[in-house]
Amino acid sequence: AQSVxxxxxxxxxxxxxxxxxxxxxxSSVSVYLFWYVQYPNQGLQLLLKYLSGSTLVKGINGFEAxxxxxxxxxxxxxxxxxxxxxxxxxxxxxxxxxxxxVFGQGTRLTxxx
Amino acid sequence: xxxxxxSPSNKVTEKGKDVELRCDPIxxxxxLYWYRQSLGQGLEFLIYFxxxxxxxxxxxxxxxxxxxxxxxxxxxxxxxxxxxxxxxxYLCASSLFQGGATGExxxxxxxxxxxx
Numbered sequence: 001a002q003s004v005x006x007x008x009x010x011x012x013x014x015x016x017x018x019x020x021x022x023x024x025x026x027s028s029v030s031v032y033l034f035w036y037v038q039y040p041n042q043g044l045q046l047l048l049k050y051l052s053g054s055t056l057v058k059g060i061n062g063f064e065a066x067x068x069x070x071x072x073x074x075x076x077x078x079x080x081x082x083x084x085x086x087x088x089x090x091x092x093x094x095x096x097x098x099x100x101x102v103f104g105q106g107t108r109l110t111x112x113x
Numbered sequence: 114x115x116x117x118x119x120s121p122s123n124k125v126t127e128k129g130k131d132v133e134l135r136c137d138p139i140x141x142x143x144x145l146y147w148y149r150q151s152l153g154q155g156l157e158f159l160i161y162f163x164x165x166x167x168x169x170x171x172x173x174x175x176x177x178x179x180x181x182x183x184x185x186x187x188x189x190x191x192x193x194x195x196x197x198x199x200x201x202x203y204l205c206a207s208s209l210f211q212g213g214a215t216g217e218x219x220x221x222x223x224x225x226x227x228x229x
Contacts, residue, residue, distance in 0.1 A: 006155075034217075043117075043222040044156075044204070090156065099169055100146065101218055105155035 002027040002093045006104035013081055014112050021076040021107045023091030033074040034092040034101065035065055044090065050074065061085065086111045115139070117221035119205050125227045126195055134190045134224045138207030145188050146208070146218060147180060151201040159203075162188060195228045202226070 007022040025031060035047040048059025055067040065076045074091060091104040118137040126132050138145050147159040158172040162182045173179070177196075182188040192199055202225050206218035 036220075044206075044218075044220040046217050049217065092156075099144070099161050099163070100158050102158065103148070103156035 002031065002095045002102045004091050004093050004102055004104035006091050006107050008107050009105065010108045012110045012112060015083055016080050018079050019081050021089050023074045023104060025072050025074065025093045027093060027095050029095045032094045033067060035076050036090045036092060038088045081111050083111050085109060117205055117207050117219055119221035119224050121224055123225045125229065127229050128197060129194055131191065131193045132195055132226060134203050136188045136205030136221060138186065139219055142207035142209050143185065144208040145182060146206045147190050148204045149201045150204055197228045200226055200228045
């Protein structure tokens with residue numbers, strides 16, 4: 001079975017500042033990793049995913065994440081945030097051969113002007 | 114439409130009533146998932162369909178919850194004798210392949226259930 005821990009439930013940052021949203025996972029098998037974003041009053045949409053290969057993954061809207069197998073982490077980063085990045089961000093893991101996606105508790109990113 | 118469609122978008126019901134939530138996945142997607150998102154909680158897995166079969170029902174919280182899928186397409190989540198703790202947003206997602214390498218789930222906008 002897999003599990004995901006998002007270490008911060010809320011992250012407030014100022015506009016144009018960098019941000020890192022932390023995600024750690026647990027699994028006995030190899031994994032695929034995902035970040036989803038949920039803008040206010042909208043459904044979830046995929047931000048980026050790690051399947052294999054390069055451990056640095058780039059996604060939409062200038063976000064990127066780095067897979068660190070030794071630390072079982074998949075932290076999400078953006079060098080300069082905008083007001084429009086205000087949303088809830090979910091880290092998710094799927095074990096290879098498993099059918100379901102297991103989500104973390106979510107991190108609410110609030111951008112202050 | 115092109116995306117996952119869920120109805121109703123909002124449902125207010127009285128405790129003890131039954132409710133049905135509907136999900137229409139993206140055409141051609143064989144895998145369908147139901148998740149529940151409660152206030153301040155993450156996404157809780159409920160059930161997964163591959164075609165019309167449900168190989169994993171492990172997340173259904175009680176026997177008051179059931180789901181079915183017909184024609185490999187539309188799915189209905191039924192909650193019987195609703196309780197206040199059932200209040201949540203119920204999210205449906207579909208995927209092209211079962212456990213496939215892409216793994217991407219496409220989500221609907223959810224059905225918000227409020228039990229009074």
